[in-house]
Amino acid sequence: MASSNLQIDSGRLWRDIHDTAKFGATPKGGVKRLTLSEEDKKVRDWFREACLAAGCEVHVDELGDMYALRPGRDNNRPPIGFGSHLDTQPTGGKYDGVLGTLAALEVIRTLNDAGIVTEAPLCIINWTNEEGSRFAPATMGSAAYVGEYTAENILGRRDVDGVSVAAALESIGYRGNEAMGARKLGGFVELHIEQGPILEAENKTIGVVEGGQGIVWYDGTITGFASHAGATPMALRHDALLALSELALAVEQAAITHKAVATIGEIKIENASRNVVPGDITFTIDARSLLTEALDKMDKAFKAAVAEIAARRGVGIELIPIWRKEPTIFNADYVEAVAQASSKLGYASRRITSGAIHDACNLSMAVPTAMIFVPCKDGISHNELEDAKETDCAAGANVLLHTVLKLAGV
Numbered sequence: 001m002a003s004s005n006l007q008i009d010s011g012r013l014w015r016d017i018h019d020t021a022k023f024g025a026t027p028k029g030g031v032k033r034l035t036l037s038e039e040d041k042k043v044r045d046w047f048r049e050a051c052l053a054a055g056c057e058v059h060v061d062e063l064g065d066m067y068a069l070r071p072g073r074d075n076n077r078p079p080i081g082f083g084s085h086l087d088t089q090p091t092g093g094k095y096d097g098v099l100g101t102l103a104a105l106e107v108i109r110t111l112n113d114a115g116i117v118t119e120a121p122l123c124i125i126n127w128t129n130e131e132g133s134r135f136a137p138a139t140m141g142s143a144a145y146v147g148e149y150t151a152e153n154i155l156g157r158r159d160v161d162g163v164s165v166a167a168a169l170e171s172i173g174y175r176g177n178e179a180m181g182a183r184k185l186g187g188f189v190e191l192h193i194e195q196g197p198i199l200e201a202e203n204k205t206i207g208v209v210e211g212g213q214g215i216v217w218y219d220g221t222i223t224g225f226a227s228h229a230g231a232t233p234m235a236l237r238h239d240a241l242l243a244l245s246e247l248a249l250a251v252e253q254a255a256i257t258h259k260a261v262a263t264i265g266e267i268k269i270e271n272a273s274r275n276v277v278p279g280d281i282t283f284t285i286d287a288r289s290l291l292t293e294a295l296d297k298m299d300k301a302f303k304a305a306v307a308e309i310a311a312r313r314g315v316g317i318e319l320i321p322i323w324r325k326e327p328t329i330f331n332a333d334y335v336e337a338v339a340q341a342s343s344k345l346g347y348a349s350r351r352i353t354s355g356a357i358h359d360a361c362n363l364s365m366a367v368p369t370a371m372i373f374v375p376c377k378d379g380i381s382h383n384e385l386e387d388a389k390e391t392d393c394a395a396g397a398n399v400l401l402h403t404v405l406k407l408a409g410v
């Protein structure tokens with residue numbers, strides 16, 4: 001069958017997306033499938049069976065990244081990789097990561113149905129712990145794959161209950177024996193929902209992603225002084241929560257000033273009690289920008305605010321950067337391949353940059369990489385309301401199919 005007007009099976013992809021959403025389904029229609037949890041095991045097992053049924057060889061590396069290989073005519077060439085992630089946020093949705101991973105599987109099935117063998121081999125990938133909400137950092141598996149971390153460094157990381165990555169991998173049977181990074185790729189393409197409002201607002205079906213924001217994650221602690229909520233005069237308090245409240249407004253102002261974004265999250269008052277002035281608080285900051293210098297300027301502004309608030313309120317404030325990733329620029333030829341596939345298929349598209357971090361942002365440090373976005377309803381993601389249209393998911397998968405055909409050769 002000629003490959004030029006090949007289309008994926010939209011119904012099959014849509015069924016897969018909704019079938020796998022049952023692994024970690026929440027009452028509000030979202031998905032809670034934290035990395036290396038029992039729910040993650042169930043979707044990994046489903047994905048492995050589906051890849052085997054599609055004739056792929058499935059390999060797992062020491063951090064649980066899953067690689068499903070489809071031979072090409074010339075298996076001396078490195079495979080073209082494509083995929084995303086199957087783990088979700090605690091209040092995640094059905095499409096973040098899932099669309100890109102299952103669309104990759106659908107591309108393989110479509111090629112099987114059409115009896116097409118590409119020149120280069122293909123490799124579809126489910127990366128471990130893209131979300132970073134159980135174990136930091138986010139995009140963990142792909143970051144280790146490109147050498148940002150050793151496997152040992154990652155295996156020792158622990159979640160809030162003290163469970164290590166190594167123990168969690170073993171508990172779900174996905175601590176593979178393939179050495180991290182052993183599987184060389186010739187390039188990588190990731191399909192993903194935009195997770196923002198632009199494509200929908202402009203009535204565009206495809207986002208041709210040119211790059212992504214850089215990111216800095218901080219862990220913060222504020223040490224005030226727990227005291228009696230009734231007997232302690234306001235002027236004598238060292239209230240950790242009020243100090244954090246002022247810092248939060250300073251973080252917001254720094255982001256606005258530098259045309260960036262920043263979020264205070266994961267706030268925890270230690271031994272909280274209604275009638276005790278908060279003494280000790282932990283919190284996190286997620287700061288992002290397309291510009292490295294904006295990340296640096298925000299860092300400076302955060303540090304200045306910490307010093308001023310701590311001195312004035314008589315509290316201790318510690319802000320520790322735990323992860324930094326520079327802004328990403330994707331490979332121009334790969335981006336062009338996405339643009340050409342999308343216009344050949346007649347989809348309305350526009351160039352766009354990614355506000356979210358993705359595994360592709362790591363892969364772009366090692367191999368030519370590009371991303372394809374499709375709209376999500378009201379731009380909502382990292383929320384159980386996350387939703388997308390079947391036609392947009394199919395369009396994204398068709399652009400993925402034709403981009404991969406172009407890059408792998410048919």
Ligand code: HGY
Nearest residue numbers: 130131138355356357
């Ligand atoms: O945070 C992120 O950007 C990613 O979606 N986990």
Ligand code: MN
Nearest residue numbers: 096097130192
């Ligand atoms: Mn994602």
Ligand code: MN
Nearest residue numbers: 089096131382
């Ligand atoms: Mn996400």
Ligand code: MN
Nearest residue numbers: 356357358359
């Ligand atoms: Mn992401």
